[in-house]
Amino acid sequence: MDPIDHLLTWADVKGIALNGIRPRVLPGRGIGILATRDLKANETILAVPSNALRTLDNTSKSITEALQGATVHAILATALCLDFHDTPDDFAIWKAVFPSLQDIITSMPLCWPQELVALLPPKAQTLLSKQSAKFDKDWSVVSSAAASLPAGITRPQFMYAWLLVNTRTFYHTTPATKAKLPKEDHMVLQPVADLFNHSPDGCSVAFGHKGFQITTTHAHKAGDEMFIRYGSHSNDFLLVEYGFTIPSPENPFDETALDPYLCPRFTPAQKELLEEEGFWTGYMLDSQTACYRTQTALRLLCLPEWQWRAVLDGQRDEDEDGALVDAELLKLLRKYEKDARATVTEIDQLDKVGEDESRRLLRERWIEIRQLIDTNAARLSQQ
Numbered sequence: 271m272d273p274i275d276h277l278l279t280w281a282d283v284k285g286i287a288l289n290g291i292r293p294r295v296l297p298g299r300g301i302g303i304l305a306t307r308d309l310k311a312n313e314t315i316l317a318v319p320s321n322a323l324r325t326l327d328n329t330s331k332s333i334t335e336a337l338q339g340a341t342v343h344a345i346l347a348t349a350l351c352l353d354f355h356d357t358p359d360d361f362a363i364w365k366a367v368f369p370s371l372q373d374i375i376t377s378m379p380l381c382w383p384q385e386l387v388a389l390l391p392p393k394a395q396t397l398l399s400k401q402s403a404k405f406d407k408d409w410s411v412v413s414s415a416a417a418s419l420p421a422g423i424t425r426p427q428f429m430y431a432w433l434l435v436n437t438r439t440f441y442h443t444t445p446a447t448k449a450k451l452p453k454e455d456h457m458v459l460q461p462v463a464d465l466f467n468h469s470p471d472g473c474s475v476a477f478g479h480k481g482f483q484i485t486t487t488h489a490h491k492a493g494d495e496m497f498i499r500y501g502s503h504s505n506d507f508l509l510v511e512y513g514f515t516i517p518s519p520e521n522p523f524d525e526t527a528l529d530p531y532l533c534p535r536f537t538p539a540q541k542e543l544l545e546e547e548g549f550w551t552g553y554m555l556d557s558q559t560a561c562y563r564t565q566t567a568l569r570l571l572c573l574p575e576w577q578w579r580a581v582l583d584g585q586r587d588e589d590e591d592g593a594l595v596d597a598e599l600l601k602l603l604r605k606y607e608k609d610a611r612a613t614v615t616e617i618d619q620l621d622k623v624g625e626d627e628s629r630r631l632l633r634e635r636w637i638e639i640r641q642l643i644d645t646n647a648a649r650l651s652q653q
């Protein structure tokens with residue numbers, strides 16, 4: 271039987287209710303969910319009962335006892351590894367629709383060769399370093415407990431399972447877990463719901479003690495891909511945490527960090543001043559504008575300190591120096607644009623490093639950044 275048909279038969283037995291939707295293999299994004307009929311706003315298109323979730327509570331005691339103090343992420347990943355090892359029937363049906371190890375290695379920067387990682391935008395590199403530290407910590411706990419687990423787990427197996435958990439879990443709490451677990455560990459796996467791809471204007475996801483519901487927020491036509499929103503995420507975040515990006519104009523949450531261009535412009539005394547006033551680093555550019563922190567820091571390059579302070583204290587109208595700040599920003603963006611172009615050329619010359627698809631993803635990210643820069647530069651040049 272086709273793996274999707276098999277999953278749907280199993281889902282029916284488990285009480286997972288699909289309404290007007292069906293999973294389908296989609297070019298470039300694995301499996302996704304399509305509408306099988308016209309859908310109205312506020313229709314519940316998927317309901318997953320609590321007993322179909324994979325949670326900390328229903329993970330085998332042999333795992334949770336061996337991994338005392340481990341994160342839920344590590345525990346769910348370990349449970350997946352052990353099921354890969356000794357596949358129960360239920361799991362085989364679900365596993366058949368997972369992305370392959372090769373898909374994960376190709377799309378997730380955590381698995382990329384260092385030459386590609388070094389070409390990620392700085393913000394994505396920061397996110398990746400944090401993710402990598404989190405993975406190392408989880409693997410250290412799991413590998414130390416290896417002797418107490420029912421079967422051996424290798425680091426590559428654990429990384430695959432850990433990244434499946436990373437890309438497929440849903441935020442979920444119960445009164446018990448809410449009090450006990452850190453926020454980032456409020457996670458559960460849910461078959462079928464984990465086949466929804468992400469879009470910033472996706473359907474809403476809600477849960478209660480009975481389970482999860484996914485509900486349309488507006489009308490859809492039969493054949494439309496149905497999405498959920500994983501969060502208000504920039505493309506740097508989507509790339510590192512989920513292994514994809516979406517074209518910049520379609521992602522209202524996309525932004526890029528200007529720190530590497532702005533921070534070196536300040537003298538040590540100006541840096542100290544910005545630190546004291548809480549404006550040091552975190553300079554972001556989205557498709558509309560540079561953030562308030564950036565404008566404030568740029569203004570320090572344009573004004574003497576007493577006038578800069580006067581703006582902060584509300585004694586001087588910030589619009590008075592708007593043109594100067596915009597000119598500084600434009601100068602900075604021109605340099606960033608030049609470097610972004612050079613990075614794309616560098617990626618194009620790396621034709622033997624990593625997988626083609628990984629290089630395509632990396633290249634796309636820089637194209638999106640160039641779009642953010644170009645949109646802002648065009649706006650500033652017209653003023």
Ligand SMILES: C[S@@+](CC[C@H](N)C(=O)[O-])C[C@H]1O[C@@H](n2cnc3c(N)ncnc32)[C@H](O)[C@@H]1O
Nearest residue numbers: 299300301369437438464465466467468512514
């Ligand atoms: C929860 S799963 C969604 C189902 C997934 N497509 C599958 O085949 O299993 C999340 C993964 O789907 C892919 N994905 C989600 N949204 C996407 C999008 N808008 N464009 C491309 N890939 C997407 C990414 O690989 C991501 O890590």
